[in-house]
Amino acid sequence: MCRRSAVRSAGRRTALRLRLPLPGEHDLSGSAQAAAAAALLRANRARALRDEGTSYHYQPAAEFSTAPTGMLSLMAGAFDNLHVPVERGATWTTDAPFRETAAAVEAMRSRGLLAVEMEAAALYAFATAREKPVLYR
Template identity: 35%
Template sequence: MLLEEFDSNRNAVINAFDIIQPIKNIPPIAVSCFSRITFDRLLKELNGVPIASTGTANMDIPIYKVIYNGIEMALFMSYVGAPGCIAILVDVFAMGIEKIVLFGTCGVLDAGIKDCSIIIPNAAVRDEGTSFHYAPASDEIKVNIKYQDEFIEILNRHKCSYTVGKVWTTDGCYRETREKVNKRKENGCICVDMECSAVAALAGFREKEVFHFFYAADNLDNDEWDARSLANSANVLDKDRIALLAMELATKLM
């Protein structure tokens, strides 16, 4: 099968480091999210200064320098979906970033998980294609091997509810059928996203550190889908606080 043809050669025909030059004095630690509104509000709050740029064929993605609690960090918005997300992360790694705190929404497969509460994935089901180019074929991949304890300490200090468990990562956001949802729940998944397993595979392959967490959004654990706070404009203040939790964790990665 095609997805079992993993090639461990670290050099490809086209490599990001062939076309992207390292950025002098770029912070080694970065924070990134997927929500435009959350990103813009965080950028404004921290007075971000542009230092570099990458992008896709139809989108520019600026990279900013910010200072949080006296520590310089990079800040950029990630692309939604595993292939685009990984392409952007590969670019910023080539620029010199070594560690990333990445956060975004996920759908919950357990209605008991509260809206906007934190989910820390410790494993991901690989129901996407990108990860198979960065790690040998398998059904699952470990996630967030490092920094879980540090993040949980931050969450406890801020009295934030959280859940640790397995995520289902899928490219087919409109193909999450009831049968598939039930099967993934039987496999132990508590939520669903579109990037996590690919991000974990990339981090392992390129020997970088990425801590990837979610905040709960839409609920798939009902007879009918419930969007809850999935929209970027929903529960903005709660999402602002979540963004600051990511910044707090980034200070622990130094």
């Protein structure tokens, strides 16, 4: 639910920068969803801003939910053959991704969040609290 924007140079590789959509501007294409999923799973320390309710059932209140280290190592190389380079970074998890305001989107952008999604914070919290995998290879 994020949109691809300008492609920029990042060293020898070209990186795809994902941007949060403005209200009323939603890209539901498969390539945008794949790029968003890749961005949140390829992060060095994948984390998601907790703006939803499910993650709080598994872990104490905190601003971010962080992916377990094992999840990240499981994803090593998973996107190497993706023809769209991926930029690593944090995401914004919300239960209402189509109700964000322009001010909220800009606030999240200014914090360096790359995409808005609905599941990462809860999956990270569950995986950590229950010591259960949420990804399989």
